[in-house]
Amino acid sequence: MSRQVGVIGLGAMGLGVARSLLRAGFRVHACDVRESVLDAFAAEGGMRCATPAELGAHCEVVVTLVVNAAQTESVLFGEHGAVAAMRPGAVVISSATVAPEFAAQLGARVEAAGLLMLDAPVSGGAARAASGEMTMMTSGPAAAYAACEDVLAAMAGKVYRLGETYGAGSKVKIINQLLAGVHIAAAAEAMALGLREGVDPDALYDVITHSAGNSWMFENRVPHILNGDYTPLSAVDIFVKDLGLVLDTARASKFPLPLSAAAHQMFMNASSSGHGGEDDAAVVKIFPGITLPAGR
Amino acid sequence: MSRQVGVIGLGAMGLGVARSLLRAGFRVHACDVRESVLDAFAAEGGMRCATPAELGAHCEVVVTLVVNAAQTESVLFGEHGAVAAMRPGAVVISSATVAPEFAAQLGARVEAAGLLMLDAPVSGGAARAASGEMTMMTSGPAAAYAACEDVLAAMAGKVYRLGETYGAGSKVKIINQLLAGVHIAAAAEAMALGLREGVDPDALYDVITHSAGNSWMFENRVPHILNGDYTPLSAVDIFVKDLGLVLDTARASKFPLPLSAAAHQMFMNASSSGHGGEDDAAVVKIFPGITLPAGR
Numbered sequence: 001m002s003r004q005v006g007v008i009g010l011g012a013m014g015l016g017v018a019r020s021l022l023r024a025g026f027r028v029h030a031c032d033v034r035e036s037v038l039d040a041f042a043a044e045g046g047m048r049c050a051t052p053a054e055l056g057a058h059c060e061v062v063v064t065l066v067v068n069a070a071q072t073e074s075v076l077f078g079e080h081g082a083v084a085a086m087r088p089g090a091v092v093i094s095s096a097t098v099a100p101e102f103a104a105q106l107g108a109r110v111e112a113a114g115l116l117m118l119d120a121p122v123s124g125g126a127a128r129a130a131s132g133e134m135t136m137m138t139s140g141p142a143a144a145y146a147a148c149e150d151v152l153a154a155m156a157g158k159v160y161r162l163g164e165t166y167g168a169g170s171k172v173k174i175i176n177q178l179l180a181g182v183h184i185a186a187a188a189e190a191m192a193l194g195l196r197e198g199v200d201p202d203a204l205y206d207v208i209t210h211s212a213g214n215s216w217m218f219e220n221r222v223p224h225i226l227n228g229d230y231t232p233l234s235a236v237d238i239f240v241k242d243l244g245l246v247l248d249t250a251r252a253s254k255f256p257l258p259l260s261a262a263a264h265q266m267f268m269n270a271s272s273s274g275h276g277g278e279d280d281a282a283v284v285k286i287f288p289g290i291t292l293p294a295g296r
Numbered sequence: 297m298s299r300q301v302g303v304i305g306l307g308a309m310g311l312g313v314a315r316s317l318l319r320a321g322f323r324v325h326a327c328d329v330r331e332s333v334l335d336a337f338a339a340e341g342g343m344r345c346a347t348p349a350e351l352g353a354h355c356e357v358v359v360t361l362v363v364n365a366a367q368t369e370s371v372l373f374g375e376h377g378a379v380a381a382m383r384p385g386a387v388v389i390s391s392a393t394v395a396p397e398f399a400a401q402l403g404a405r406v407e408a409a410g411l412l413m414l415d416a417p418v419s420g421g422a423a424r425a426a427s428g429e430m431t432m433m434t435s436g437p438a439a440a441y442a443a444c445e446d447v448l449a450a451m452a453g454k455v456y457r458l459g460e461t462y463g464a465g466s467k468v469k470i471i472n473q474l475l476a477g478v479h480i481a482a483a484a485e486a487m488a489l490g491l492r493e494g495v496d497p498d499a500l501y502d503v504i505t506h507s508a509g510n511s512w513m514f515e516n517r518v519p520h521i522l523n524g525d526y527t528p529l530s531a532v533d534i535f536v537k538d539l540g541l542v543l544d545t546a547r548a549s550k551f552p553l554p555l556s557a558a559a560h561q562m563f564m565n566a567s568s569s570g571h572g573g574e575d576d577a578a579v580v581k582i583f584p585g586i587t588l589p590a591g592r
Contacts, residue, residue, distance in 0.1 A: 100493070123509075124507070124508065125508065135503070135506060137503055137507075158506060160499070160502070162495075162499060168495070171490070171493050171495050172499070172500060175486050175489055175490050175493075175509070176507050178482070178486050179482055179483070179486050179509030179510075179511070180509045182478070182485075182555070183482065183509070183511060185555055186474070186478040186482070187475070189478075189555050190474050192551075193471055193542070193545075193546055193551065194467070194468075196546070197467050197471075197549075198467075199458075199467050199471070200458075200459075203456070203458060203468070204468060207431070207458075207472070208468075208471070208472060210454060211419045211420070211431050211433075211512075212420065212472065212513060213419075213471070213472035213473070213474070213475030213476045213513075214475075214511065214512045215475070215479060215510065215511035215512065216509070216510045216511065217509075218475065218511075249493070250492070253492060253585075255488075255489065255583075255585065256584075257485055257489060258485070258558045258561070258562060259478070259482050259485050259555060259558050259562075260485065261558075262554045262557075265554070266554060266555075287551075287552070288552075289551065
């Protein structure tokens with residue numbers, strides 16, 4: 001009989017994970033506040049649950065892929081939360097991007113409830129989530145890995161194991177977000193200067209992606225600017241949040257992060273200017289005195 | 297009979313170019329302030345010249361690969377400069393990283409002297425210079441390209457042609473340097489936070505280079521930090537200069553560049569702290585309260 005697994009949060013990443021788990025032969029239960037998404041997933045063979053508690057009662061492994069720490073707290077420990085309903089020895093895979101300190105506390109509380117947990121944030125975007133090829137930055141006890149190896153294998157192309165300590169996975173994830181956020185803001189700044197100086201933006205993209213100034217984010221996000229398409233794949237407000245987590249973590253030990261702080265201000269400028277729900281490449285809209293490429 | 301070409305400036309990049317030209321069958325004249333470098337190049341089959349003027353008198357094509365605009369000015373138009381000695385229709389390939397405005401003025405002056413010029417900064421590092429596989433960001437008149445196509449082919453794996461206007465090549469080059477400088481500083485900031493948080497730096501490098509936080513510079517420079525080896529391949533002071541050119545260019549049109557400004561401050565901090573001649577990865581040394589990996 002198929003293993004019963006659950007996914008809480010069917011956003012861009014969660015839906016891809018849920019589909020990857022279905023494809024791998026699991027019986028997949030899902031929970032989301034949006035009924036329409038659950039309807040669509042049920043039509044593909046998934047099982048819809050009314051609450052995280054209902055989902056938790058069915059599942060040996062529960063993946064939480066909600067937006068932040070507050071939602072993770074709510075779906076696990078809030079009213080109708082999953083943890084109280086899960087059977088002893090079941091595993092929570094906590095995959096939202098959260099502060100390392102929160103992940104550490106969460107692990108202790110999940111263990112105290114007689115369950116296992118992995119601190120397991122993900123990277124790679126919606127396309128890799130859908131193909132089961134995400135990168136996972138994980139930490140937790142060996143027993144937790146042993147109880148969900150098949151689930152990890154179905155979700156991820158690469159699972160980094162970063163030790164036994166809850167929070168170690170989240171530390172590496174927020175450092176990835178530090179770089180990702182600074183690189184998106186730098187890509188916007190570079191394209192903005194090019195436009196100000198009258199450089200052809202398509203030629204600039206071609207040169208940079210073949211030069212030492214390239215980054216994963218430059219290559220991935222600048223086409224949104226060139227196409228004038230700010231449909232959110234990942235929104236400006238995600239980096240307001242994630243660079244905020246980076247800065248909160250460093251502030252706890254009074255550690256200076258000059259570039260992260262500058263990039264965070266740029267994303268907050270974009271958000272306050274009304275672009276918070278647009279694609280994160282819309283941070284380029286904070287630059288004055290330039291005309292951005294129109295939609296193609 | 298072989299074409300006569302010259303290289304002024306046998307630094308990390310210039311020496312590689314001179315050797316690539318030798319290998320391609322050109323008769324290569326070279327000029328440098330350091331006698332020992334000229335001796336070594338002569339032993340490989342190159343021709344040494346006492347002054348840029350002596351070199352210019354021999355050559356149909358002259359590549360300048362000196363450190364900055366002041367040196368470019370000096371070797372072309374200073375005492376014993378090359379331009380006055382070159383024959384009508386000969387070509388100057390100006391490859392130092394300079395302000396676009398300087399490149400534009402230089403092109404006009406070289407033309408006024410009856411010569412041709414390409415604004416032609418390079419990217420790719422010493423290894424690619426040595427193998428003749430640099431990226432070149434070029435602009436200038438069609439006649440200049442026609443007169444040195446064979447030389448460009450021997451120097452570069454990829455020659456981007458960015459229009460007829462002198463300065464267009466240099467604009468793209470400084471935008472590349474904007475990104476390169478910000479990415480090196482961001483790599484340092486990310487590794488510093490990881491060390492502060494007790495993350496294993498080798499594991500962090502492994503994860504980031506397989507994640508969305510990666511950049512060309514992160515992948516290339518962080519090993520210097522992991523190995524505790526700050527032998528200069530490209531020095532901190534190069535980015536003090538190059539981000540300075542970026543900021544000067546933007547300031548001329550009162551254009552804000554928050555990340556470039558923050559990164560420039562970081563490289564100046566490193567330089568003032570005594571690390572200006574070390575590898576640019578030494579910008580990580582400005583972060584307090586961490587212990588960097590020792591030399592291996």
